[in-house]
Amino acid sequence: MQFLEWSGIELELEAGQAVSLLGESGSGKSLLLRAIADLICNDGTLELDGRERASFSPQEWRRAVGYLPAEIFWWEASVGAHFEHLPTEIELKRLRLSLESLDWAPSRL
Secondary structure, three states: OOOOOOOOOOOOOOOOOOOOOOOOOOOOHHHHHHHHOOOOOOOOOOEEOOEEHHHOOHHHHHHHOOOOOOOOOOOOOOOHHHOOOOOOHHHHHHOOOOHHHHHOOHHHO
16 A cells, blocks of 8 residues: 655664654655554665664564654643744744744644
8 A cells, every 4th residue: 555655765863863854734744654663564675773674573673663643732722822932933934834823723733
């Protein structure tokens, strides 16, 4: 089963490194993470510590690689209400957000 036309995706992370995955709603961010965690069928080649995913049992891979979906536990009615100092328009643009996003309900993020 193919969900998206993925090609040429390369990602290499060092131990302890954190990255951010940005994209429009529906662009496949969650599907990519699910594929990495081997929760959906995919044809990609994945390695962990120099070992290909195929050399792991499913149980071994899932003990080493996990997928934790985001949950919204915000307590204010709007995104902007959570900030002591509102982010600037430039800071929001780095996150691909507009000034209007400060008025959104947190669940929209």
